[in-house]
Amino acid sequence: MDFKDYYKIMGVERDASQDEIKRAYRKLARKYHPDVSKEADAETRFKEVGEAYEALKDPEKRAAYDQLGANWKAGQDFHPPPDWNAGFEFSGGGYTGGNTSDYSDFFESLFGQGFGAAQAGRRHAGFHSHGNDHHAKVLVDLEDAYRGATRSIILQAPEVDSQGHVSTKQRTLNVKIPKGVKQGQRIRLSGQGSPGMGKGQAGDLYLEIEFNPHNIYKVDGLDIYLDLPVTPWEAALGASIKVPTPDGQVDLKIAQGTTSGRKLRLKGRGIPGKPPGDLYVIPQITLPPADSDAARELYQKMKQELAYNPRSKLGV
Amino acid sequence: MTQKTLSGILLDEQTELTLNDLCRACSSSAEWIIELVEEGVLEPVGYQQTQWRFSGISLQKVRTAMRLQQDLGINLAGIALALDLLDEINTLQARLCRYEPNDKD
Numbered sequence: 001m002d003f004k005d006y007y008k009i010m011g012v013e014r015d016a017s018q019d020e021i022k023r024a025y026r027k028l029a030r031k032y033h034p035d036v037s038k039e040a041d042a043e044t045r046f047k048e049v050g051e052a053y054e055a056l057k058d059p060e061k062r063a064a065y066d067q068l069g070a071n072w073k074a075g076q077d078f079h080p081p082p083d084w085n086a087g088f089e090f091s092g093g094g095y096t097g098g099n100t101s102d103y104s105d106f107f108e109s110l111f112g113q114g115f116g117a118a119q120a121g122r123r124h125a126g127f128h129s130h131g132n133d134h135h136a137k138v139l140v141d142l143e144d145a146y147r148g149a150t151r152s153i154i155l156q157a158p159e160v161d162s163q164g165h166v167s168t169k170q171r172t173l174n175v176k177i178p179k180g181v182k183q184g185q186r187i188r189l190s191g192q193g194s195p196g197m198g199k200g201q202a203g204d205l206y207l208e209i210e211f212n213p214h215n216i217y218k219v220d221g222l223d224i225y226l227d228l229p230v231t232p233w234e235a236a237l238g239a240s241i242k243v244p245t246p247d248g249q250v251d252l253k254i255a256q257g258t259t260s261g262r263k264l265r266l267k268g269r270g271i272p273g274k275p276p277g278d279l280y281v282i283p284q285i286t287l288p289p290a291d292s293d294a295a296r297e298l299y300q301k302m303k304q305e306l307a308y309n310p311r312s313k314l315g316v
Numbered sequence: 317m318t319q320k321t322l323s324g325i326l327l328d329e330q331t332e333l334t335l336n337d338l339c340r341a342c343s344s345s346a347e348w349i350i351e352l353v354e355e356g357v358l359e360p361v362g363y364q365q366t367q368w369r370f371s372g373i374s375l376q377k378v379r380t381a382m383r384l385q386q387d388l389g390i391n392l393a394g395i396a397l398a399l400d401l402l403d404e405i406n407t408l409q410a411r412l413c414r415y416e417p418n419d420k421d
Contacts, residue, residue, distance in 0.1 A: 033383070034383075035383055035402065036402065175321070175324065185328055185378065186327040186377070187324035204341065205324075205376070206341070220414065246402055
């Protein structure tokens with residue numbers, strides 16, 4: 001198990017005051033809060049900071065942690081010394097908050113059992129209660145939203161056994177992704193959460209839809225955007241060109257004199273729904289390279305014969 | 317191992333959740349949801365609490381609101397403001413993303 005340097009995680013000195021630790025926590029919590037932060041590893045960082053604060057905010061836990069000594073480096077292989085917390089008197093507060101299953105093995109080994117409060121024991125015989133709901137993310141492709149799909153997802157859920165030990169249990173579910181899903185939408189699967197207690201019903205599983213980034217399409221709600229490269233002659237003279245859509249190729253008429261960046265709407269070709277989204281095609285005029293004599297000659301000819309000044313509006 | 321395929325319910329704008337459904341799905345108290353309604357964070361259809369119907373989108377809002385309160389200690393007005401700003405950031409980011417080149421070419 002890896003040693004965790006809680007002071008380093010919080011960015012404070014080992015002799016920081018409780019107030020300094022609290023301020024550092026508040027700041028980092030705002031920075032890495034998964035609902036607010038756009039950083040890729042926000043969730044991991046947020047949990048790490050939460051765990052560090054859980055250990056350092058409580059003077060008893062902090063003193064016990066400090067007793068391990070300052071020579072430990074983060075990531076070093078760690079085993080708690082035998083009776084490491086002997087001589088400390090704990091008030092038995094246990095965890096004060098947060099989801100304990102998110103904490104590392106390192107935290108568990110230090111504060112998990114010896115620190116009073118048993119976390120099992122909430123489950124009494126004869127007590128009926130609805131099982132907990134679970135929430136998870138499922139990654140789907142844009143094409144799945146057009147056609148619907150079946151996704152196999154692997155879920156890991158912490159389980160607490162009768163002795164109060166926490167272990168991770170893995171299960172695989174095949175789930176139907178209905179046609180017309182949007183980014184961020186939830187699918188509710190009844191009865192797939194934690195089992196209920198006594199005669200209580202099982203909880204539900206909520207799956208949040210997230211699209212894999214697509215290499216050619218951009219998604220905004222039900223609308224899809226596609227950058228479409230066109231030649232100067234197609235844009236100038238007009239043309240009928242083949243355009244890919246997530247639902248297959250279509251023919252698109254490009255009007256004479258089309259400019260780059262103009263939005264062409266293909267109504268109802270976005271993600272299906274009531275009403276369906278639209279597909280926006282954005283022409284991008286690309287220049288053929290002047291890499292042969294013939295090509296250079298053509299450009300020269302255009303220069304001589306077109307007398308075109310794209311900067312006339314700039315007064316030059 | 318063969319497994320049967322599960323079909324769920326898609327929670328969208330058309331989905332209707334009662335106050336009870338929403339409380340259960342978010343493991344939150346009814347009082348907390350009522351406070352969010354009073355603050356204007358949630359806008360259920362229906363006049364009386366027993367007739368309130370929330371859209372599927374509310375679920376996400378309640379859960380985010382709960383996390384903001386628990387993790388950052390933000391009060392209701394602050395939560396309402398944060399949710400509005402987060403919505404706006406998401407809209408702007410989706411728009412920005414359309415103008416940025418694709419990662420893979």
